Amino acid sequence: MKQMTRTQLVTMAAGGSLALLLGAFLFQALGYAPCKMCLWQRWPHAAAIALGAAYMGVQTRVLCWLGxxxxxxxxxxxxxxxxVERKWWQGPTSCTGGGDGLLGLTGGDLLPGSAVDAIVMCDAVTWQFLGLSMASYNFIxxxxxxxxWVIAARKAA
Structure with a gap:
């Protein structure tokens, strides 16, 4: 079996980040609003996609390590x-905790005139499959x- 080239590996890795990011946007379009921590997880994927695109122009190992x-x-x-979702440890106080005072409130209640529909708590699982949340799947x-990316970085050009 022929081994993959570094370019093929970078394409696979950056494409995987693109697929995960598109999946996140699809879930959002289906009504699963992201919490603050969900949004944090999107930015590194965007960076990985940009690094993969940059690699196509400047094929340097450094971009693989950055990816x-x-x-x-x-x-x-x-x-x-x-x-945080499984209550193993405390998350950011801005989107976790008892939240009892926020339950039932919409973004409009807190920010009159805002287009925000609801507050999404970071410690609440809004979707899961086989016992794993979206955050868990992102981790894996x-x-x-x-x-x-590491295999690509270690591979001879």
Missing amino acids: AGATAITSALGAYHTG FSAVLMVI
């Missing part, structure tokens, strides 16, 4: 978010993408 770093960051954020898939 690995970006996916490591979003994977770590996904792991942290998973822990992003860790796999990080490994692909």
